[in-house]
Amino acid sequence: MSALVSARGLRKHYGRVHALDGVNFDIEAGRIVGLIGPNGAGKTTALKAILGLTRCSGELSVLGRDPVRDRARLMQEVCFIADTGILPRWLRVHQALDYVAGVHPRFSRERAESFLERTEIRRKARIGTLSKGMITQLHLALIMAIEARLLVLDEPTLGLDLLFRRTFYTTLLNDYFDEERTILVTTHQVDEIEHILTDVMFIDHGAIVLDESMDTLAERYLQVSVNPDRVEQARALGPFSEQPLMGRTVLMYQDTPRERLAELGEVRTPRLADLFVARVSAEHPA
């Protein structure tokens, strides 16, 4: 199966800062991929590169196209939601529908209307008068009415309250996602998306420090919580991270057999957020 997105040696620097430092990755069709990294790690640069919004050196192919050169064509099959700020405030809701219907060959106005029926959004309202949650609902309604193959979400729930954040992802999963479609999402709210991801990538200082499917992640990464008397023993097995926690020590391992860790203490699959913190600080010790 050929990858929907394929990056080889992707590089981008702003002055002396390397936003992307020779990045390789593939995104297969039908996956929900989380791209997770601290601020300034290169997440947004990677997304912008995929969307054809920024030039990078190296090879990048999205749906078999060069995203910068073929951006307009590519956008027929790629959709994008950033945080709430990008819909123009002066635009009215019905104008937004008219506009997308006018320029997008794969947009179904009926679908968008039926999504909007479920919301409180009035057609005549200016986007500037809507709440952040409603703006996101509107953007989501526009996007979900497009027959796209790749959906890119950049911090889509930033600034939304808990209720909207929860429904955002449920709607997306229930009404949008299927085997034909692929979602690439970045967020700080790792916990929020952990359960919907099929794949995860950690990016830090312009480099991919982890790229796993959630299935293999659970097999390869383990954390064990040990009592002080076992710490030396545990260290001998080569953990990549060690954190004191309420009198015990939590250590994380990669590719260490579960049976050997079970002898030392309580073994668990690490949460994505914990793994992220451990992985990123291991790569770049403070």
Added chain:
Amino acid sequence: MNTVTAMTTQVRRELWEHRGLLAYTPFVIAAVLLALAIGGVGFGVGQFSALVEGDLDDLIPGAGVSARELPPELLRAVMLLTMTMSLTLFVAVLVVMIFFYALDALYAERRDRSILFWRSLPVSDLRTVLCKLVTAVLVAPLLVVAAIMVVQVGSLLIAMAGAAFTAGGPSPGELWRATPLGSLWVLQVYGAIAMALWWLPLIAWLLLASAWAPKAPLVWGVLPPVALGLIERMTVGTSWLFSALGERVIGFAPRAFEFDARRVFGMAGDGDSVDITIGAGSVLGNSGDAAAVESGLNVLALATPGQLLAAPGLWGGLIVAAVLVAGAVYVRRYRGES
């Protein structure tokens, strides 16, 4: 066909965003002018004719006649002046509209970050910039022409209503027949397009400034040419740039039109204008009287499209405009990177 729908949608988008500036401004001004005209008609058409009689005297030497017995040619001249009184104002309005629209067109979307939304849709940067250019070059002038038509029809109706209540002056029917609305409208559309084509490099420059400006597009649009002009004046001592810019603003007029009273009023034959005046007579020939057509107002004879199309400045301007538009497309594509 799909591209046509998409581009129409994009131009409509421009009108949604700049509704006040592009769609309302010319018609609000038209409404104000008509309100003034309703107020002014209280003076009566006869008195108004008498007021402009002096001007007519200058225009057509020896034509001094009283307002009450205006010969048809003079009535036509009076009506023509009435109809065209507001044109200068509307050209000024159009300049303001285009200037502020073009400066805002590619800047506002970056200021409010909506460019990320627009660019997330399958619309190329080239098509976006072209649609904005079309809005400035074609849509704005045509909206202004439409507003002018409103003023002309309105003031003609007001004048006719006034005439109906004025004893001794021309009758409403005479006023109607004396007003060459049809040929005026042809002339105005032609003038608007000629103007916009002549201004194209200026508009393209403003679009480029709009795409480029980190902030204050007005400063980026105005300052570089003014600064270059001043530098030229201080170092070389010439004013080539300033006069070239001035020429670019008003230069369409002497090329697209021939302001020759004799041709308009048909007082003397002019062999050169044969190609241009063909068909004008039929537009003007409301009275049906052959002699009246010959001596009547030949408004369309003002237009000299051949001369405009033969002007190297027109084509040179179009080439410069193409380069500047390409620049604006390039800048829009890569501006948001850093």
